Structures are given as C-alpha cells and as structure tokens.
Amino acid sequence: MAPIPQQDPVARVAGVPVDTRHWIGGERVASAAAFPDHSPVDGALLAHVARGGEAEAHAAVTAARDAFPGWAATPPGERARVLHRIADGIEARTEELARVETADNGALLRSHRRGVMPRAAQNLRHFADRLLTLNHEDFETRGHSNHVSWDPSGPAVLITPWNAPLMLATWKLGPALAAGCTVVLKPAEWAPLTASLLAGIAHEAGLPAGVFNLVQGYGAEAGTPLVSDPRVRRISFTGSVPTARTIAGHAAAHLVPTSFELGGKSPLLVFADADLDLAAGLAVEQYDNAGQVCLAGTRLLVEESVRDVFLEKFLARARELTLGDPRDEATSMGPNIHPRHLERVDGFVRRALAAGARPLLGGEPHTALAERLGGTYYLPTLLTDVAQDSEIVQEEVFGPVLTLQTFADEEEAVRLANGTRFGLAATLATGDPERAERVAAQLVAGTVWTNCFFVRDLSAPFGGSRESGIGREGGDWSFDFYCDLKTTVTAPAGWS
Structure with missing residues (x-):
C-alpha cells in the first residue's frame, strides 16, 4: 500500500480524541507516513495512524532497554501499585474505551462496556496481586538450602490481534510489567486505537518513561524489526500459525523465548x-x-x-x-x-x-x-x-x-x-x-x-496444544515466561 502522509495526529473517534502517533520513551513520536484505519461497522475512515518501521522499532527497543534496569529494580509493591493505577484509569475511561474499540473492531458495544473493559482492568489487577504472593518454598539438599527467585528477563515484544485488542494487550502487559520487564507493544493494524489510549492511561498512572512503548504499523514493516532485534529477551504473540512460524524463525536466531497463542478449530x-x-x-x-x-x-x-x-x-x-x-x-x-x-x-x-x-x-x-x-x-x-x-x-x-x-x-x-x-x-x-x-x-x-463455555480463572494456565500454540499464560505460568528463574543454593550455617 502506498504511503499516506501523516496528517493531524489526533483523530476524533466516537467522540473520543485519540492520538495516532507512536508512544516511545515517554513521548509521542510521529512517522513520515501513515496507514488508514476504517471501521467495520460502516466502512468510515476513523483515522490515519502513524506507520512505523525499522527506525521506530529500533527506538522503541532502545527505550525499553534503557528503562529496564530501573524498572527491574523497582520494588514489587511499587510495581503492583502502578499496575493498579493503570487499572483505575481503564475503569475511569470504560465508556470512552468501549466506544472507540467498537468503532475500531466492530464487537458489541454492550459487551465492551460490561465485560471486555472490566476484564482489561482485571488482568492488570490480577498480576499485580499475584506478584506479591509469588513464592516457592525453600527446600533442602544435604543440609544446603535452595531458594527459587524470579528475575525479570529484559525487554519484551508483545504482538496482539484485532479481535479483542485492549483485553489481550493487558493480558500480556500485566504479567510482563509485574515481572519487571519493559515492553514494546505492537497492536494489529486493523484495530490499533485503544492501544494508543492505553499508552496515555499508563503514563498518567505514573509508569516511568520507556517501560511501555507502542509501535504501530504493518507486520513486515514494524513487527519484523521488533522480533529480529537481539536486545529483545521475550516475544509474546497471539495470532495466526503462519505469522508465528515467521516470528519463531527470527526469535531462533537469538534464542529468544516465545509464547504463542495461535489458532483453533475446536x-x-x-x-x-x-x-x-x-x-x-x-x-x-x-x-x-x-x-x-x-x-x-x-x-x-x-x-x-x-x-x-x-x-x-x-x-x-x-x-x-x-x-x-x-x-x-x-x-x-x-x-x-x-x-x-x-x-x-x-x-x-x-x-x-x-x-x-x-x-x-x-x-x-x-x-x-x-x-x-x-x-x-x-x-x-x-x-x-x-x-x-x-x-x-x-x-x-x-x-x-x-x-x-x-x-x-x-x-x-x-x-x-x-x-x-x-x-x-x-x-x-x-x-x-x-x-x-x-x-x-x-x-x-x-x-x-x-456443560459451559468461556469460563476461566486468571490463575489457570491458558494456551494450546499442537499448532494452537507454545507455552502457557496465566497465574504463575506468566511469570515463569517473563522471568529467568534462579536457584540460589546456600551452604549450612557455620561455613567459613
């Protein structure tokens, strides 16, 4: 598709102002080109969204890398409080988020109001609270104590689909941020708008610059340089099997762990x-x-x-x-x-x-x-x-x-x-x-x-078998993915 020049960076969608620029290092960043975002409801043009590429991807990973040491060292209680403040912001803007997401992806407005947006906030609260109870009992080997800890792995790239954009963004963002990782979120180009609103909410909640970055654009232009960057230490993707194969190839070059939630034919x-x-x-x-x-x-x-x-x-x-x-x-x-x-x-x-x-x-x-x-x-x-x-x-x-x-x-x-x-x-x-x-x-x-459907506790493992995915998300399984688990073995008392 031929590039479209970036126009007014703020679009009005369902009566809500949405900044269509990227969010990198705590600032809005424009691109030379944009891509059109049309509503499936009536075909109307909603916005021209900043079309990121290699330069924006590199800048976002750099911002995430630079912010990582400070965020990783932030005490768990403070990280949890920031996540709860982001959840507060989502709840305060439920109506706006619901209207924008319905215009952008066509799902029912009443479902967004009553279920999806509350679940987006719940995702963040769940992992914030889970972080504070994350623990493994010490165990003993021939008098030596063994202690298990979860060390944040580094910058993570999160790639989300268009069918539940905000909910699935927070499903990945919650455990990644709680674990102490910094992130770059790449939303689907067919429904990118609530991700931009989320960036603003996170900033207002006091999330430090560079901890959460947003790069918009097409997969080949924005996604590929993100998943190819050797500074990235985790990749979480929800989408199609063919795209997962492509991402896995790039991740394999740098031995980057991946979490894939892929298709189904249930x-x-x-x-x-x-x-x-x-x-x-x-x-x-x-x-x-x-x-x-x-x-x-x-x-x-x-x-x-x-x-x-x-x-x-x-x-x-x-x-x-x-x-x-x-x-x-x-x-x-x-x-x-x-x-x-x-x-x-x-x-x-x-x-x-x-x-x-x-x-x-x-x-x-x-x-x-x-x-x-x-x-x-x-x-x-x-x-x-x-x-x-x-x-x-x-x-x-x-x-x-x-x-x-x-x-x-x-x-x-x-x-x-x-x-x-x-x-x-x-x-x-x-x-x-x-x-x-x-x-x-x-x-x-x-x-x-x-005898039921779509009922799941957020503490339960979620993922697929065969070509439906790799890994599990939810509860402690998410922390296992976004962290490097460490065992510290200490000799018996009286050592010298």
Missing part, C-alpha cells in the same frame, strides 16, 4: 444424554463476536440419535440472533473486521459448498445490511454434509461459520474431535459426570469446558 461435542437446550445454547454462543474468537467451538459433533432434536433447537435459537450495528443494544452479532477478512470467510464457505457441503443456516454475506450500513456483515452459517478431511473442517475460518457432523459412539466422538492439527479448546455437553471426565482426559486441548 470441537463442541453433544452426547445423547446431554441437556439439549443447554447444548443448543452453547452452540449458538459460538457466533459471539461474529465468530472471531480463537476458542470458538466451530465443529459441532452431535450423537446421531439426537441430531434432529438438537438441530431443531439450535436453529430456533440461531434464528433469533440479530445481526446489525454493534452500537445498538438490540444487536447480538456485529460485523467481521475487514473487507479482506470477509472475503476470506466467504471464500471458505463457497469452496465448501462447491465440494458438496449443504447450508442449514446462512452461507453468504448479509448484502442488504452491508448496503444499508456500509460495513462487513456475514450471516451466521451452519454447514453439514462435510467430510472430516475437508478444508472447512480442518482450517480455521475465524468467522461466523460452524459445521455439523455426527458420531455413533464415544470412541468416534473423540477421534473426530482430535482429528485436526489444532488443540486450543474443546467443549462437551453430557449429563454423565463419568463420561465427562473420561472424554475430557482424551481430548487434545489446552482448555476443556463441560
């Missing part, structure tokens, strides 16, 4: 003994955020004997979904993020239909709504008559597209559920506790939900 298993009303509700819930949720159980696997009853209940609930403007309280599903992404989603569906799949619901963009609002809307879709080895079953669509398959018994259910290269999550509905325990133990997944 199963939702419905057994005949399940509460089918509950199961149908769980299945329809997978359309949340227009299907743009990595954890979504997009493969519905239903026991043959209850297929028709389940399908009737599912379709009745799914047809109650209201697709529309995410700022409207009555809307239950908003747009997809970008015209290119909408084309990608539709391409998956069209190829599946050409291969013999049959649509039971949707199957195409909502053209009338798009013409009226101007945004990128796709009908909630359910496809059946799909083969296990087909593209639509094996590849992540990341849109409001589910598939329906049936199984004859528990063994086949597990085989189908585990039959992809992913392993991020799984959901199962059953009325038999023993079956739930037995099946969950066999599923390849980082998280398994039984």
Whole structure:
C-alpha cells in the first residue's frame, strides 16, 4: 500500500480524541507516513495512524532497554501499585474505551462496556496481586538450602490481534510489567486505537518513561524489526500459525523465548444424554463476536440419535440472533473486521459448498445490511454434509461459520474431535459426570469446558496444544515466561 502522509495526529473517534502517533520513551513520536484505519461497522475512515518501521522499532527497543534496569529494580509493591493505577484509569475511561474499540473492531458495544473493559482492568489487577504472593518454598539438599527467585528477563515484544485488542494487550502487559520487564507493544493494524489510549492511561498512572512503548504499523514493516532485534529477551504473540512460524524463525536466531497463542478449530461435542437446550445454547454462543474468537467451538459433533432434536433447537435459537450495528443494544452479532477478512470467510464457505457441503443456516454475506450500513456483515452459517478431511473442517475460518457432523459412539466422538492439527479448546455437553471426565482426559486441548463455555480463572494456565500454540499464560505460568528463574543454593550455617 502506498504511503499516506501523516496528517493531524489526533483523530476524533466516537467522540473520543485519540492520538495516532507512536508512544516511545515517554513521548509521542510521529512517522513520515501513515496507514488508514476504517471501521467495520460502516466502512468510515476513523483515522490515519502513524506507520512505523525499522527506525521506530529500533527506538522503541532502545527505550525499553534503557528503562529496564530501573524498572527491574523497582520494588514489587511499587510495581503492583502502578499496575493498579493503570487499572483505575481503564475503569475511569470504560465508556470512552468501549466506544472507540467498537468503532475500531466492530464487537458489541454492550459487551465492551460490561465485560471486555472490566476484564482489561482485571488482568492488570490480577498480576499485580499475584506478584506479591509469588513464592516457592525453600527446600533442602544435604543440609544446603535452595531458594527459587524470579528475575525479570529484559525487554519484551508483545504482538496482539484485532479481535479483542485492549483485553489481550493487558493480558500480556500485566504479567510482563509485574515481572519487571519493559515492553514494546505492537497492536494489529486493523484495530490499533485503544492501544494508543492505553499508552496515555499508563503514563498518567505514573509508569516511568520507556517501560511501555507502542509501535504501530504493518507486520513486515514494524513487527519484523521488533522480533529480529537481539536486545529483545521475550516475544509474546497471539495470532495466526503462519505469522508465528515467521516470528519463531527470527526469535531462533537469538534464542529468544516465545509464547504463542495461535489458532483453533475446536470441537463442541453433544452426547445423547446431554441437556439439549443447554447444548443448543452453547452452540449458538459460538457466533459471539461474529465468530472471531480463537476458542470458538466451530465443529459441532452431535450423537446421531439426537441430531434432529438438537438441530431443531439450535436453529430456533440461531434464528433469533440479530445481526446489525454493534452500537445498538438490540444487536447480538456485529460485523467481521475487514473487507479482506470477509472475503476470506466467504471464500471458505463457497469452496465448501462447491465440494458438496449443504447450508442449514446462512452461507453468504448479509448484502442488504452491508448496503444499508456500509460495513462487513456475514450471516451466521451452519454447514453439514462435510467430510472430516475437508478444508472447512480442518482450517480455521475465524468467522461466523460452524459445521455439523455426527458420531455413533464415544470412541468416534473423540477421534473426530482430535482429528485436526489444532488443540486450543474443546467443549462437551453430557449429563454423565463419568463420561465427562473420561472424554475430557482424551481430548487434545489446552482448555476443556463441560456443560459451559468461556469460563476461566486468571490463575489457570491458558494456551494450546499442537499448532494452537507454545507455552502457557496465566497465574504463575506468566511469570515463569517473563522471568529467568534462579536457584540460589546456600551452604549450612557455620561455613567459613
């Protein structure tokens, strides 16, 4: 894309002023060029955002490196207090953050107000509090004491996706800052605006200059120099498998540890003994955020004997979904993020239909709504008559597209559920506790939900198996990643 000159650095988005420059070393930094940021809600141009590259990436890592010794030496109690003040700032600006993020990524305004922004603040508070209880009991070896400590590793690069920009930024930022690392955040170019607001909030909370830096731009231009910099000591990325492979190659050159939370093609298993009303509700819930949720159980696997009853209940609930403007309280599903992404989603569906799949619901963009609002809307879709080895079953669509398959018994259910290269999550509905325990133990997944969905304590490990990721985040696992663990062994008393 041809460079666009940087214009007025402050854009007004949903009535909120947003500085579109980078945040490096405690200052706003402009770039010679900018990139356009359009709203998926109506296609409107929201802002021209500073388009960073090698120079900005180098400056941000330099600022993070220079600030690291001071932040690492800051007592844990003070680091925790700063994180709590940032959380206070998020809570004080919940309405503004919610409006900007809805305009920027198209997720429901009411969800941002009631769930997403409060969770963003909770992420920071959780790791601030966790830091103060981080401890491992000393242990003894032949009279020698062994003490375990967590030493901050150094500057960290955090790369976040567009489907939950602020929440996932704080999910990474919280433990990194609590651990004593300094950070450079590179947000997704399709939804970068709340990251800029977060930089301002962190500054107002008293976070020292250079501890948190923000570089905006495209992956090849801004992301590559960040993950290639030998001064970076940790890289945390949430996004696609192909991008993770590229990042891993750069990280390997300098042996930089990485944490990857990647794609999913998660199963939702419905057994005949399940509460089918509950199961149908769980299945329809997978359309949340227009299907743009990595954890979504997009493969519905239903026991043959209850297929028709389940399908009737599912379709009745799914047809109650209201697709529309995410700022409207009555809307239950908003747009997809970008015209290119909408084309990608539709391409998956069209190829599946050409291969013999049959649509039971949707199957195409909502053209009338798009013409009226101007945004990128796709009908909630359910496809059946799909083969296990087909593209639509094996590849992540990341849109409001589910598939329906049936199984004859528990063994086949597990085989189908585990039959992809992913392993991020799984959901199962059953009325038999023993079956739930037995099946969950066999599923390849980082998280398994039984008769529920999207419930997780922040202390629990989160991540994926197989190509769904590397490592775990949450609780002490996050500190293990952002720190170098040290064991100090001391001889018995009386040494000389």
